[in-house]
Amino acid sequence: MRTLEKLGRWLYDRSRLAPLVRKLLTHGVPAEVARSRKGWFYVFGQALVFLFLLQVVTGSGLAMAYVPAPAFAWDSLRYMNEEMFLGAFLRAVHFVGASAMVLLAFVHMTRVFLTGSFKFPRELNWISGALLLFLVLAMAFTGQLLRWDQDGVWTVMVAAQFVGRAPFVGEQLMQILLGGETLGGATLTRFFTLHVVIFPLLIAGIMVFHVYLVFQNGISEPPRAGRPVDKATYRDEYRELVEEGGARHWPDAAWRELVFVAATLLVVFGLAWMIGPQGPGPAPDPTALEADPRPDWYFRWYYALIWLKPQALDELVLVWFPLAVGVALLALPILFGEGERAPSRRPWAVLLVAMTVLGWGTLTGFGLRPHWVPLFETTAPSEEALEGAPAAAREGAQIFFERGCQYCHQVQGLGGIYGPDLTMVTRRMSPEEVAVRTVIGVRNMPAYYGVLTADEMDRLVAYLRWAAGEER
Ligand code: HEC
Structure with missing residues (x-):
């Protein structure tokens, strides 16, 4: 006991971590976030942190059995599915966890957007968050190829063609993406490195910065109509609000986060248990004409869009649209850093969210229909259908x-x-x-x-x- 206590004292003295952790945990939050039901709108970010940790843990397990080479990748996934202890469940959790991350990232972003929490002084919170969103999508995209099945390989092949059509730098970008002229072993190694080392490191780094900013600038108070953000006075008003209310992050607000995190993880594990691992589908085969390759659900809407658009809009949809969305996301807090935060005073913002959700839903619905390739199971028109025809x-x-x-x-x-x-x-x-x-x-x-x-x-x-x- 004595030794343990000594060790504890030594750690405390040399690291000085405990006061820092205590300070972080008990930092002040607006009373309304801690004490009213509105607090439930402030739980998504925390869940994303835990989901990321879950992805790191499950991903590490998968990386131990995965072979990033075209001749073996598919077989190594089969091995995980069929022979490895808990391999199938691990793959399932990793896939459902990824889906949950994409979903919650959008939910979190929508909440922050609707409550105007990206405005002064939290512009950098938003910008680092947007970068995290891009990285999460990049993880989803690279992860698909690692499955090395028809769907994954085809998705990247199509994506590479889009990138190749970008003006000026298209060709070079495509070669960087594929690691050469065509999709092959070099592409797989490259995607593996991006997915397992580079993107996770970037996510971890930016996430730490993002969370640091949340402490630094404080959690935004629920918006009130008629109380616009003014750069000259906001910080003082906020300090007053937090000090008056006297609520602490721990435990006043944190319990909701923990409840939501637990619920999220339960749902992820439950779903993973129910639906099992995602693929691998049929091994990639360029001669398999009747295959119906499709990207994972989070990219389905974009594929539907590509499919439905007239040929003349190619460049607009493939190059300028994603670029414009990216730039708009990054520029948003700079352009609209002040003013009303309440959704009731920002009808355009509400409309934009409604249109986005509607458009996304419609396109995803369309993307679920089997029309990506010719329909070979069709039958000749019946006698009734041709009734009266010459x-x-x-x-x-x-x-x-x-x-x-x-x-x-x-x-x-x-x-x-x-x-x-x-x-x-x-x-x-x-x-x-x-x-x-x-x-x-x-x-x-x-x-x-x-x-x-x-x-x-x-x-x-x-x-x-x-x-x-x-x-x-
Ligand atoms: C492999 C799929 C496929 C098959 C088989 C096929 N088509 Fe097409 N067809 C298309 C596509 C895709 C287009 C649109 C081409 C474009 O504008 O890019 C098209 C366009 C057309 C058009 C022009 C329609 C318009 O509104 O511009 C006609 C006419 C046509 N096809 C007739 C036929 C006939 C007749 C046959 C059988 C002898 C046939 N197609 C077989 C895929 C096919």
């Missing part, structure tokens, strides 16, 4: 099905939606144009030159004209 149109329908047009094109609701719906195509373009388009092909549309006879083409057009209601 003979040429009937034959055309058969050709449309047999020649595979229907894999990619819908007519009257039947077929894939990889290409545009052709129900009304003869109203958009003349029969000659339809024939020319079909024979020559356009971008993702294969050329049917030499495959279809002129006679077959006539019947196809007859079918399409009948479908458009032009020949009834």
